[in-house]
Amino acid sequence: MAETVEIRWHGRGGQGTVTAAKVLADACLSGGRHVQAFPEYGPERAGAPLRAYNRVASKELRMHCPVLEPDVVTVVDATLLDSINVAEGAKENTAFVINTSKSPGEVRAKLNAGPKQRVVTVDATKIALDCFGRAMPNSPMLGAVCKVTGLISIDHLLEDVRKSFGKKFSQKIIDGNLEATKRGYEEVKEG
Amino acid sequence: MAKVVAVTGNEACANALRQVNPDVCGIYPITPQTDMMQRFASYIADGKVDTESILVESEHSSMSACIGASAAGGRVVTATSSQGLALMWEMLHIASSDRLPIIMPVVNRALSGPLNIHGDHSDAMGARDTGWIQIWSENGQEAYDNTIQAFRIGEHMDIRLPVMVCLDGFIISHSIERMEYLEDQEVRDFVGPFKNFLPLLDIDKPKSYGPLILTDLYHEYKRAQHEVMTKVKDVVLDVAKDFEKLSGRKYGIFETYRLEDADIAIVILNSAAGTTKDVIDEFRDKGIKAGLLKPRLFRPFPFDEIAEALKHLKAVCVMDRADSFGSYGPLFMEVASALYPLEKKPLLMNKIYGLGGRDYLPSHAAQVISELHESAKSDRINTRKEYIGVRE
Numbered sequence: 001m002a003e004t005v006e007i008r009w010h011g012r013g014g015q016g017t018v019t020a021a022k023v024l025a026d027a028c029l030s031g032g033r034h035v036q037a038f039p040e041y042g043p044e045r046a047g048a049p050l051r052a053y054n055r056v057a058s059k060e061l062r063m064h065c066p067v068l069e070p071d072v073v074t075v076v077d078a079t080l081l082d083s084i085n086v087a088e089g090a091k092e093n094t095a096f097v098i099n100t101s102k103s104p105g106e107v108r109a110k111l112n113a114g115p116k117q118r119v120v121t122v123d124a125t126k127i128a129l130d131c132f133g134r135a136m137p138n139s140p141m142l143g144a145v146c147k148v149t150g151l152i153s154i155d156h157l158l159e160d161v162r163k164s165f166g167k168k169f170s171q172k173i174i175d176g177n178l179e180a181t182k183r184g185y186e187e188v189k190e191g
Numbered sequence: 192m193a194k195v196v197a198v199t200g201n202e203a204c205a206n207a208l209r210q211v212n213p214d215v216c217g218i219y220p221i222t223p224q225t226d227m228m229q230r231f232a233s234y235i236a237d238g239k240v241d242t243e244s245i246l247v248e249s250e251h252s253s254m255s256a257c258i259g260a261s262a263a264g265g266r267v268v269t270a271t272s273s274q275g276l277a278l279m280w281e282m283l284h285i286a287s288s289d290r291l292p293i294i295m296p297v298v299n300r301a302l303s304g305p306l307n308i309h310g311d312h313s314d315a316m317g318a319r320d321t322g323w324i325q326i327w328s329e330n331g332q333e334a335y336d337n338t339i340q341a342f343r344i345g346e347h348m349d350i351r352l353p354v355m356v357c358l359d360g361f362i363i364s365h366s367i368e369r370m371e372y373l374e375d376q377e378v379r380d381f382v383g384p385f386k387n388f389l390p391l392l393d394i395d396k397p398k399s400y401g402p403l404i405l406t407d408l409y410h411e412y413k414r415a416q417h418e419v420m421t422k423v424k425d426v427v428l429d430v431a432k433d434f435e436k437l438s439g440r441k442y443g444i445f446e447t448y449r450l451e452d453a454d455i456a457i458v459i460l461n462s463a464a465g466t467t468k469d470v471i472d473e474f475r476d477k478g479i480k481a482g483l484l485k486p487r488l489f490r491p492f493p494f495d496e497i498a499e500a501l502k503h504l505k506a507v508c509v510m511d512r513a514d515s516f517g518s519y520g521p522l523f524m525e526v527a528s529a530l531y532p533l534e535k536k537p538l539l540m541n542k543i544y545g546l547g548g549r550d551y552l553p554s555h556a557a558q559v560i561s562e563l564h565e566s567a568k569s570d571r572i573n574t575r576k577e578y579i580g581v582r583e
Contacts, residue, residue, distance in 0.1 A: 025367050026197045035197050038366035041309070061369075062465030064330070064362050065550050 004057040005149060006067040010086050011076035014046035016138030021052040023142060027152050027160035028056045036061050049080055056151055070094055072149060076141050081110060092116050097144050099124040099137050104191030120148050120190045127183045132176025139177040143184025154185045193371040200331040200363035203370060204270070204296045205230035207338035210378035212240045214265035214385070217253035221275040222308045223360040224298040228270055250275035254282035261291035262400045264390025268293065272360060273300035276314045280321070286353045287322030288416060289400050292345035293353040296338055299461070300360040301547040309548020310360035312460065312513040316521040322416055324354040324423055325490040327460050332370040334358040336440060342382045343430040349422050351388055359462040361548065373438060381437055420491040427488055444488040447500055449475060453482030455563035456501065458526055459510040460486060463544070463551045470556035481560050486522070494529040501530060505567035506538040508559050512545045519576055538566050541576040555580050
């Protein structure tokens with residue numbers, strides 16, 4: 001792992017994007033690592049575009065400002081690709097993880113991604129609908145980010161999803177989210 | 192054994208308050224403090240603490256309730272932000288002049304108007320003359336540690352003063368970070384049982400708090416408040432020493448970063464200090480000797496120690512996340528006063544940054560360090576006071 005991995009999440013209010021960033025931070029705590037998870041606070045409305053951030057590092061994290069040059073850009077809602085520049089501040093080797101039914105090639109063309117930039121897609125909304133019947137793509141997106149970054153093992157992530165969702169939801173919803181996280185991990189496509 | 196967690200600043204402070212288990216808590220919610228008191232209210236409702244909650248109709252009433260409970264003889268806490276702290280204003284003076292050791296996390300937020308809920312230091316800086324001790328915190332860990340230490344400082348029998356523990360709204364209050372919790376028993380042992388001093392509920396010895404004193408003794412009363420502030424620094428350092436033994440984490444009255452051999456330095460409070468440290472490392476790699484001083488104890492302000500720490504520098508920029516319109520930023524005024532008695536002083540400039548939650552970015556720190564570097568070379572400054580990060 002690089003000394004610090006910085007992740008920027010793009011989502012819309014009500015999709016569980018902030019929760020995903022929080023679960024990822026918690027899961028990455030292991031091995032003495034330092035973590036941050038924080039959303040950008042604006043008017044909090046369902047459907048409004050929002051950003052959330054993660055930093056994961058082997059040393060103390062002192063920086064307290066938004067992630068400006070992300071190593072990973074996660075787009076939880078593909079309609080955002082038409083309305084905001086998700087590639088803002090992206091580095092030569094930034095990885096994009098996009099929730100879409102489109103192929104990685106199509107998304108790569110749309111993003112005009114560079115040769116060293118990775119473009120990874122996963123149909124997270126469909127997975128969520130299959131697994132627990134709600135268009136909440138956050139848990140499959142977590143699985144996809146886990147696969148792409150290699151920050152933690154999938155078993156470790158599943159344990160943390162179980163813990164985080166266990167506080168709020170019924171067993172049926174927890175099981176659905178665990179299955180969705182696993183499928184998100186397994187069903188990423190890169191191109 | 193310390194427990195490693197990933198939690199928000201609000202959650203960390205609420206947990207510190209739970210571990211201390213105070214007698215009374217005045218509760219009135221205000222963004223971005225709401226989540227802290229909501230969590231503490233849950234601890235009360237779930238029987239995790241023995242605290243009696245007093246739900247009130249305003250922050251003025253919250254502080255009034257705290258004053259009553261503290262004078263009665265209880266260990267008392269509350270928390271607030273921004274307009275809430277502003278509304279407490281007259282009661283803040285009464286808490287400190289009645290020498291009531293109320294502990295209050297202040298989640299720093301901008302003041303209206305226009306309405307803004309985001310982080311800056313206007314609220315606590317507006318309360319700097321209220322006679323409270325103020326301790327400032329860079330991150331969630333420091334906010335947690337400072338909250339615990341605040342009880343020992345405020346309740347010390349030589350001090351008996353209320354304490355504000357300041358942390359940045361949203362940037363710290365709502366950000367999840369890795370930190371370490373102490374065990375409940377360790378915190379309880381560290382803080383110790385509450386020691387009473389002239390409690391109203393000791394009905395065998397009736398007494399009054401805050402009676403009328405006019406020209407006969409008011410002046411002497413205020414001098415006593417001045418006197419007690421001169422003793423705070425040593426208590427803060429003693430408590431920090433004990434805390435280090437317990438936690439391994441070292442605290443002083445301020446923190447310095449790569450300052451000893453520096454030519455130029457930034458003086459800055461709270462979360463922006465962390466971002467600045469990373470940028471200082473980049474400049475050091477380029478051979479520019481930059482350093483940082485981050486005050487922890489802002490009231491009382493450690494003038495002599497800060498002058499000593501800064502006296503060797505060629506140029507210093509004091510950065511304020513609050514303004515005293517028509518004057519300088521509040522931190523600048525303190526540092527300028529501290530440096531005045533020196534025969535040879537660093538060049539001194541004041542930058543106002545980050546008001547109303549405007550991001551403080553590494554590029555802002557870099558801009559300031561570059562300007563300091565130029566000033567040190569040319570032995571002159573361009574502007575004494577300037578706003579940075581302004582959209583033109």
